[in-house]
Amino acid sequence: MQLARYTAPRGTADILPKESPKWQWVEAQFREKCRLYNYQEIRTPTFEETDLFARSIGEHTDIVSKEMYTFTDRSGRSLTLRPEGTAPVVRAYLQHNLASEQPVRKLYYITSIFRYERPQAGRYREHHQVGIEAIGSADPAIDAEVISLGMDYLTSLGIGGLELKINSVGCPNCRPRYRESLKESVKPYLAELCESCRIRYDANPLRMLDCKVPGCRELTVNVPSLIDYLCDECSAHLASVLKYLDLAGIKYTLDPRLVRGFDYYTKTAFEVQSSRLGAQSAVLGGGRYDGLVEEMGGAKTPAVGFGSGIERTLAIMEAEGVQFPPACHPHVFIVTLGDAPRAAGVQLLLELRRLSVAAEMDYAGKSMKAQMRSADRSEAGIAVIIGDDELARGEVKTRNMQTREESAYPLPAAAQKIKELICTE
RNA sequence: GCGGGAGUAGCUCAGCUGGUUAGAGCGCCAGGUUGUGGCCCUGGAGGCCGUGGGUUCGAGUCCCAUUUCUCGCCCCA
Numbered sequence: 001m002q003l004a005r006y007t008a009p010r011g012t013a014d015i016l017p018k019e020s021p022k023w024q025w026v027e028a029q030f031r032e033k034c035r036l037y038n039y040q041e042i043r044t045p046t047f048e049e050t051d052l053f054a055r056s057i058g059e060h061t062d063i064v065s066k067e068m069y070t071f072t073d074r075s076g077r078s079l080t081l082r083p084e085g086t087a088p089v090v091r092a093y094l095q096h097n098l099a100s101e102q103p104v105r106k107l108y109y110i111t112s113i114f115r116y117e118r119p120q121a122g123r124y125r126e127h128h129q130v131g132i133e134a135i136g137s138a139d140p141a142i143d144a145e146v147i148s149l150g151m152d153y154l155t156s157l158g159i160g161g162l163e164l165k166i167n168s169v170g171c172p173n174c175r176p177r178y179r180e181s182l183k184e185s186v187k188p189y190l191a192e193l194c195e196s197c198r199i200r201y202d203a204n205p206l207r208m209l210d211c212k213v214p215g216c217r218e219l220t221v222n223v224p225s226l227i228d229y230l231c232d233e234c235s236a237h238l239a240s241v242l243k244y245l246d247l248a249g250i251k252y253t254l255d256p257r258l259v260r261g262f263d264y265y266t267k268t269a270f271e272v273q274s275s276r277l278g279a280q281s282a283v284l285g286g287g288r289y290d291g292l293v294e295e296m297g298g299a300k301t302p303a304v305g306f307g308s309g310i311e312r313t314l315a316i317m318e319a320e321g322v323q324f325p326p327a328c329h330p331h332v333f334i335v336t337l338g339d340a341p342r343a344a345g346v347q348l349l350l351e352l353r354r355l356s357v358a359a360e361m362d363y364a365g366k367s368m369k370a371q372m373r374s375a376d377r378s379e380a381g382i383a384v385i386i387g388d389d390e391l392a393r394g395e396v397k398t399r400n401m402q403t404r405e406e407s408a409y410p411l412p413a414a415a416q417k418i419k420e421l422i423c424t425e
Numbered sequence: 426g427c428g429g430g431a432g433u434a435g436c437u438c439a440g441c442u443g444g445u446u447a448g449a450g451c452g453c454c455a456g457g458u459u460g461u462g463g464c465c466c467u468g469g470a471g472g473c474c475g476u477g478g479g480u481u482c483g484a485g486u487c488c489c490a491u492u493u494c495u496c497g498c499c500c501c502a
Contacts, residue, residue, distance in 0.1 A: 007493075010493075010494090061500090062499075062500050063500080063501080066500095067500080067501090113502075115500090115501080115502095117499090117500075117501080118426080118427090118498090118499090119494085119495085120495075120497065120498095121496065121497090122501095123500090123501075123502080127501095127502065128502090129502060131502095196499070212498085212499085213498095260501090261500060261501060271502095278496085279496085279497065279498085280500095280501070280502075282501065282502060284502075285501080285502065308502065309501085309502025310502085311502075312502055313502085335460090335461075335462095337460060366454095367455085367456095368461060369455095369456095369458090369460085369461065369462080370454085370462095371461085372461045372462040372463095373461095373462050374462085375461090375462065376462035377462085377463090383461080383462080385460080385461070388460095389460080399461075399462090401462070401463090404462090406461090
């Protein structure tokens with residue numbers, strides 16, 4: 001154990017060869033859904049100006065107040081490792097004036113996210129998210145499209161038992177009214193609420209709604225509902241989003257207490273939860289952020305998006321016993337005995353690969369028996385055996401690893417013949 | 426930031442109330458055919474028992490600290 005002098009930093013993980021095919025598969029499913037829905041990939045830097053996140057996420061959110069990886073570079077600039085995916089995309093959208101090419105931009109990303117948190121099941125200091133952002137449309141149909149892509153993606157992975165929760169958090173027109181009425185109705189019990197709720201009361205009253213402390217839940221159970229306070233526009237928007245979800249056959253639960261941890265959300269907010277995840281039940285979350293682009297210096301531009309954690313997605317798949325497609329193995333394993341055969345083996349390797357046949361050989365100087373064992377373990381369909389005898393006859397021997405059937409092929413055309421063997425298997 | 430559990434070979438773990446050279450299974454390597462895999466047999470490599478300090482004639486085993494992992498709170502993906 002202590003041979004390892006260095007270990008990966010707390011809350012980070014290596015994705016080893018045994019796991020990486022699963023990641024590739026999940027990412028491929030996501031990319032395929034983005035292709036179908038016509039979202040285009042965007043890649044942004046790992047770090048940004050600190051102010052970008054502080055302003056967009058909200059100064060008094062947990063993320064900004066205590067979870068950001070912030071550092072000063074050699075010229076004194078304050079930079080922060082991306083703690084969420086939306087702000088950098090919006091920044092790039094504005095910086096490169098992507099709006100000028102198309103009024104509605106549909107973008108997706110696959111990236112790592114950094115938050116200084118105490119690690120636990122499904123929570124890391126560096127985790128990975130897939131996500132999409134649809135910028136430039138206020139149409140409720142696109143809220144539904146965003147949700148639909150997310151659900152399609154998760155179900156394409158073979159995940160069941162998901163619950164979509166949806167709510168509207170209103171807009172700058174109606175939210176202040178609700179906030180006041182919420183504070184008014186909570187005021188009599190203020191002293192009985194938990195400590196963090198008492199802080200939220202002034203800083204961010206809406207967050208009191210999703211407090212998990214049982215006592216707070218009881219005290220706020222009869223509090224007015226956000227949905228009753230929505231302005232006509234927000235109310236109509238929500239109704240329309242739900243209508244489109246019904247149209248798409250997507251099941252949801254209307255949850256008036258659903259509130260998200262970023263300040264920039266307006267109107268639609270949603271979360272997909274799985275019971276397989278333990279304490280961290282959210283696997284996908286997002287919503288509409290109609291004020292963010294303007295807040296960051298652009299024109300008034302409506303937008304919607306979501307982010308979804310890859311680690312949590314994989315954890316659900318693991319818990320449900322989802323079968324991943326088998327990992328890729330070499331098709332051909334070359335076994336050589338001695339120096340001259342070895343040179344011929346190297347030559348054959350090159351030719352096979354030039355013909356797009358995956359091929360491998362032993363580089364550990366093993367005995368023939370051991371090389372055969374390696375061939376077996378590599379799950380190669382065919383072993384090619386080259387020794388002095390074969391070379392003297394100007395040929396190579398092949399062995400079908402399933403049937404044990406062996407045959408010989410003259411050397412100049414051997415690569416082509418082996419390719420045909422594989423393709424007709 | 427706060428709380429619970431844990432830290433012994435690459436992996437999963439056993440080591441009873443402190444006592445001599447620290448074990449198993451799996452994996453890995455080699456041999457059992459002079460050039461042939463999956464099963465079987467034999468052998469081998471690999472651990473200052475997370476780290477530092479203390480108690481003791483003596484500590485993997487007790488005490489303290491520290492660190493990492495893990496689970497939960499907060500919050501989120």
